[in-house]
Amino acid sequence: MSEEYNIVIVGAGPAGLAAATTASKYTNKILIVDENIKPGGQLSKQTHKFFGSKNHYASVRGVNICNILLDGLSKEKVCFRPETSAIGFYKPDTLIIQDKEGLHKIKGNKFIFATGAIENMVSFENNDLPGVYGAGAMQTLMNLYGVKPAEKVLMLGAGNIGLIVSYQLMQAGVEIMGVVEASPFIGGYHVHAAKLRRMGVPILTSHTVKGVYGDGKVEKAIIHKLGGGFEPLHGTEKTIEIDTLCLAVGLTPSVELLHQAGCNIKFIKELSGYVSVHDDMMETNIPGVFVAGDASGVEEASAAMLEGNMAGLKAAYDIEGFNRSVFLNEKEIVEFELKSLRTGPFCERAQAGKKRLMVEER
Amino acid sequence: MIAYKTTGIVDMELVSLPQDWEKQTRFFPVIECIEKIPCNPCSFSCPKGAISVIGDITNIPQIDFERCNGCSICVGKCPGLAIFLVNPNFSENKGAVILPYEFRPLPEKGSIVRLYDREGKEIGEGMIEAIRTSKAFENTPLVTVSMEKDLVMCARHIRFD
Ligand SMILES: Cc1cc2nc3c(=O)[nH]c(=O)nc-3n(C[C@H](O)[C@H](O)[C@H](O)COP(=O)(O)OP(=O)(O)OC[C@H]3O[C@@H](n4cnc5c(N)ncnc54)[C@H](O)[C@@H]3O)c2cc1C
Numbered sequence: 446m447s448e449e450y451n452i453v454i455v456g457a458g459p460a461g462l463a464a465a466t467t468a469s470k471y472t473n474k475i476l477i478v479d480e481n482i483k484p485g486g487q488l489s490k491q492t493h494k495f496f497g498s499k500n501h502y503a504s505v506r507g508v509n510i511c512n513i514l515l516d517g518l519s520k521e522k523v524c525f526r527p528e529t530s531a532i533g534f535y536k537p538d539t540l541i542i543q544d545k546e547g548l549h550k551i552k553g554n555k556f557i558f559a560t561g562a563i564e565n566m567v568s569f570e571n572n573d574l575p576g577v578y579g580a581g582a583m584q585t586l587m588n589l590y591g592v593k594p595a596e597k598v599l600m601l602g603a604g605n606i607g608l609i610v611s612y613q614l615m616q617a618g619v620e621i622m623g624v625v626e627a628s629p630f631i632g633g634y635h636v637h638a639a640k641l642r643r644m645g646v647p648i649l650t651s652h653t654v655k656g657v658y659g660d661g662k663v664e665k666a667i668i669h670k671l672g673g674g675f676e677p678l679h680g681t682e683k684t685i686e687i688d689t690l691c692l693a694v695g696l697t698p699s700v701e702l703l704h705q706a707g708c709n710i711k712f713i714k715e716l717s718g719y720v721s722v723h724d725d726m727m728e729t730n731i732p733g734v735f736v737a738g739d740a741s742g743v744e745e746a747s748a749a750m751l752e753g754n755m756a757g758l759k760a761a762y763d764i765e766g767f768n769r770s771v772f773l774n775e776k777e778i779v780e781f782e783l784k785s786l787r788t789g790p791f792c793e794r795a796q797a798g799k800k801r802l803m804v805e806e807r
Numbered sequence: 808m809i810a811y812k813t814t815g816i817v818d819m820e821l822v823s824l825p826q827d828w829e830k831q832t833r834f835f836p837v838i839e840c841i842e843k844i845p846c847n848p849c850s851f852s853c854p855k856g857a858i859s860v861i862g863d864i865t866n867i868p869q870i871d872f873e874r875c876n877g878c879s880i881c882v883g884k885c886p887g888l889a890i891f892l893v894n895p896n897f898s899e900n901k902g903a904v905i906l907p908y909e910f911r912p913l914p915e916k917g918s919i920v921r922l923y924d925r926e927g928k929e930i931g932e933g934m935i936e937a938i939r940t941s942k943a944f945e946n947t948p949l950v951t952v953s954m955e956k957d958l959v960m961c962a963r964h965i966r967f968d
Contacts, residue, residue: 496887499851639887639925642927747845793840
């Protein structure tokens with residue numbers, strides 16, 4: 446026996462929730478599955494006020510954005526199943542999900558994969574020593590479970606995640622011994638770096654971690670300077686006493702399901718890794734299969750929501766065939782906002798990546 | 808490459824200030840947001856329409872000092888905690904700064920705190936004149952701290968025991 450839906454969405458982060466919001470304006474029988482206990486994806490861990498577009502709840506704290514999106518969903522039209530993993534897709538209409546009861550077959554007319562991204566790892570001596578954490582794990586411990594995850598932390602990576610998680614750790618009473626960044630420049634926004642600097646946290650650009658050392662757990666890190674070609678400069682080693690090294694060294698789109706489903710997967714550096722080829726309305730080369738959010742290239746929550754809106758709109762339109770001018774009008778608004786969002790030095794990269802994705806497709 | 812990309816410290820030449828700012832006798836905003844990032848809540852936060860992000864969302868906010876009435880909502884709304892209100896002549900011999908402070912415990916009104924500059928260097932002492940929390944500030948507490956007049960463009964963080 447299998448259940449049937451108009452639209453099945455995998456992932457209840459900003460992209461998945463936004464897709465459901467738009468789609469439910471025009472159609473019903475929408476299912477969202479997420480492997481987490483709580484919906485919201487990255488949002489549910491973010492205690493800081495989001496930067497981004499006011500139209501997409503910027504300035505509201507991430508965790509509250511999540512609640513706003515959820516409250517806006519109609520319970521009659523959208524069904525949410527937490528603690529449910531999607532583990533396989535079979536063309537043209539079958540998704541396999543797993544929950545506490547076991548495996549189930551779900552039939553759908555359209556599918557939207559909004560599976561987000563996973564954290565990167567880096568290699569250095571003893572990187573498997575207890576006390577080496579990903580930034581996401583630290584956030585889950587402190588912001589979801591209220592556990593102070595460390596006393597003295599060295600952060601690796603001065604992108605927005607490294608900077609923001611450092612700040613959140615300081616709010617939790619953790620000491621940040623420094624932020625180490627291999628590139629000669631701070632990758633995240635200046636405003637987030639400035640918050641740490643005024644609290645006396647050093648940001649060491651052109652530096653990296655040589656290794657972490659200790660008796661069964663991290664007790665110290667040795668860092669060193671890097672030259673112009675990212676080569677270690679001998680004699681610049683410095684020891685820092687810490688109990689935790691936190692890694693914030695980038696994210697990679699989660700495309701495993703799309704790959705398994707048979708989507709055309711391409712490596713696009715500007716989008717942070719392998720991504721599924723998609724058209725301007727987020728539909729992949731498999732008709733009826735859409736992708737949205739970080740899974741289609743790592744960006745930000747505003748972009749994830751807009752991509753979700755787009756995928757939800759097209760999926761609903763293909764099912765219901767509602768008024769074409771309503772459809773085109775809504776599409777135009779989303780396109781306009783996405784384009785505006787992807788200007789400026791930080792977002793041009795994503796824009797270039799999306800362009801490459803579509804050109805290579807043709 | 809611009810220095811702030813390696814130091815994390817704003818280049819004050821890129822920050823707009825009112826003419827003759829040292830002579831001002833009321834609070835005015837100092838928006839230390841100098842990069843083209845996709846962010847615009849400040850422009851919607853101002854009830855007087857004094858802040859605008861014109862065109863693309865990645866453009867830098869523009870401020871019209873004439874329209875500002877010092878309500879502080881932008882200080883609370885800015886996700887980058889990059890807006891400060893400065894009054895160089897808060898009283899006859901003191902200046903004051905309103906800054907966002909998202910830590911617990913909060914300082915007490917009337918207490919003495921240590922002041923820190925943008926590099927986290929201790930630069931002097933100040934006195935807490937007011938602490939305000941409100942939903943309008945997205946629950947970011949805003950602290951008004953008075954200090955020697957020549958510190959108002961440097962003091963950006965406080966600590967106390
Ligand atoms: C520390 C930090 C700070 C940030 N700050 C900001 C900010 O201020 N402003 C901003 O705009 N952006 C910010 N971001 C980025 C933003 O959170 C992400 O871009 C956004 O969450 C991406 O949304 P998404 O829906 O694509 O993915 P996610 O939020 O990652 O959600 C994906 C969801 O899919 C689920 N999932 C994945 N695979 C499966 C599967 N097989 N089966 C079932 N469920 C699955 C996951 O459990 C998850 O809930 C921040 C990110 C971090 C980490």
